[in-house]
Amino acid sequence: MAGRPREFDRDKALEKARDAFWTRGYEGTSMADLVSALGIASARIYAAFGSKEDLFREAVGLYEANEGGFATRAFAGETTARRAIERMLREAVETYTQPGRPQGCMVVSAATNCAIENDRVQEWLAEHRRTRTLSIVERLNEAVRDGELRPDTNAAALGDYYATLMHGLSVQARDGVPKKRLHDLITVAMQALDARLAGVPEFQHHFAKQP
Amino acid sequence: MAGRPREFDRDKALEKARDAFWTRGYEGTSMADLVSALGIASARIYAAFGSKEDLFREAVGLYEANEGGFATRAFAGETTARRAIERMLREAVETYTQPGRPQGCMVVSAATNCAIENDRVQEWLAEHRRTRTLSIVERLNEAVRDGELRPDTNAAALGDYYATLMHGLSVQARDGVPKKRLHDLITVAMQALDARLAGVPEFQHHFAKQP
DNA sequence: CTAATTCTTTGTTGATCGATAAAGAATAAA
DNA sequence: TTTATTCTTTATCGATCAACAAAGAATTAG
Incomplete structure (x- = not known):
């Protein structure tokens, strides 16, 4: 040695x-x-x-352990799904639009148009995104079990919805859409969850689970 | 000659x-x-x-004139913003998940991780996305002026919201999320617009424009 | 000390990148 | 037919790609 x-x-x-x-x-x-x-x-x-590939994978690992860990942090640090989802989205926006830093999400944008010989790398990042989507759905399912969300809530659709929005946020941030506009659209997006919270009876008929 | x-x-x-x-x-x-x-x-x-660059630009033009023209088609073919937005999103999903065809949106995914020497191409596609975002906002502003949406509607935030979701749909489609799941999350997303429609008084206090 | 080990420096490898030169082939205009 | 023009074929260009070989330099173990 x-x-x-x-x-x-x-x-x-x-x-x-x-x-x-x-x-x-x-x-x-x-x-x-x-x-x-x-x-x-x-x-x-x-x-x-x-x-180069090993370095990239290690670099993504570092990203996810720090800047990119907003989902994990939000789920670990908030006691309600409502607060966890909003924190996840707003921390994502902060990460994606940090001045003087790379814009957007590394996991979303670092390997989307790769040559065939780098398919493994591209697929590896896609798997990360699918896992993240699953973790959101799982948190919402938990919220239904806990009674935070109405029992007829379609947690899978709601989770897909927030995952899709988060991935879209990365695209918008990379395109230079200002932080404030991204926060404003998150405010719009949170209403879907608010409408599913237990104890808001007047919304029930509008946001029922699809057959 | x-x-x-x-x-x-x-x-x-x-x-x-x-x-x-x-x-x-x-x-x-x-x-x-x-x-x-x-x-x-x-x-x-x-x-x-x-x-190669000229060919790519011409290829994107062909894409937008056909498969990628869902936004233009929806705005031209529907008389209400409510129907136009939903049609745009659902036609986008159909395009993004066509079996035996390339998945996702060409404008979103064809130039997101480019080398510095191809920055012009990347920026050109970003400009297309920003223009599309603007056209959605404009359609919603029109709907406010027409009285289809409540006068206190934040059309800019609502437009950013749907543009972000659409770009996210491309990421999800590329990741192999099935068509049905994408349609289900669109159903969730349409409720934000439904809540802004004129003539639904009980929603007003929940979806008011931010100060 | 010597020997073993690991890092640094320098130069280069074969493959692939986008792009083109040069010559032959096929058409229309005069 | 002659001439001009455009397309096709073939062969290649210099630049860049990721990756490594070989030798020198610096450290620890014995």
């Missing part, structure tokens, strides 16, 4: 790689781009991270 | 190019891919279409 110690900070390098991939995506970021972003020769990148 | 007549069908070739770009995106589709998809040598592609 031992040997010559690494001269650069691996964690700092990974952060720079995450930002590069977040901004330009997997294929949009070349090894030459990474060399100049990390400030180290390509051979050193390969020695430290394995391959 | 005149000269040797072209031996291949330019329109058919453009359709094949549109499908290739729709499936794999601008950068994900190489000239070699186009050569095999169109069945003609690269020099003939350049003679007929100029460059």
Whole structure:
């Protein structure tokens, strides 16, 4: 063991790689781009991270453990589904529109138009999105079981609805739609959940589960 | 003028190019891919279409004139905003999930993670999305002026909301979410508009414009 | 010290990228 | 027919792609 110690900070390098991939995506970021972003020769990148694909996967992991962890954080930190969903959406918007930072969601935008040889990477991110959708549905199902939401609530449709909206938020943020407009549309979107809360009888006939 | 007549069908070739770009995106589709998809040598592609970028722009134009024209069609073909918005969303889902066809929206997914040298292409598609968002907002503003929607309706937020949802639908469709689930979440989303329709007094206090 | 190990530097690999040059083939105008 | 024009074929261009080989440099273990 031992040997010559690494001269650069691996964690700092990974952060720079995450930002590069977040901004330009997997294929949009070349090894030459990474060399100049990390400030180290390509051979050193390969020695430290394995391959471009390995580096990307590790960079996405870092993203999800921090900026991209709004869903996990919201579900862990809020006691009601109503507050968790809203917090998730509003934290997503904050993350997607941070000034001086890459815009949008790395998981949504980093690998959507890949060449056939990078299909595995694209599919890997798609699986992350599907898992996130599932976790939202599951939280809403829990809310129905808990009695927070009416028993006839279609939690699957409601969860798909919020997941779809969140993925759309990433597109809009990347297109430069200002933060305030995104927050305003979230306000509109929260009404679907409010209408399903137990104890709001006048809405019941309008928002009943589809047959 | 005149000269040797072209031996291949330019329109058919453009359709094949549109499908290739729709499936794999601008950068994900190489000239070699186009050569095999169109069945003609690269020099003939350049003679007929100029460059890869010119071909892509023409392919997007074809997409928008047909499959991707659901928004324009809905606004032209429906007399109420309520029906226009729903038709736009449901036709979008049909387009995004057509069996045996490229999934999702070409305008949303064909150029989201591009290298810096293709920024113009990426920005060009973003401009298309912003224009589409604007057209939705404008239709809702019209509905407020017409009295279809309550005068205190925040048409900008409502339009952003439906544009965001539509862009999210493309992500979900690409991820393989089945058509039925997408239609079900649209049903949830239509309630935001229903709640703003004139003549539904009991909703007024819940869906009032933000201060 | 020596030997083993790991990192850094430098230069380069073969493959693929988008794009085109050059020459031959097929048409219309004169 | 001659000439001009346009398309097709073939072969390739220089640039860039991700990845690595080889040798030198710096450390620890023994």
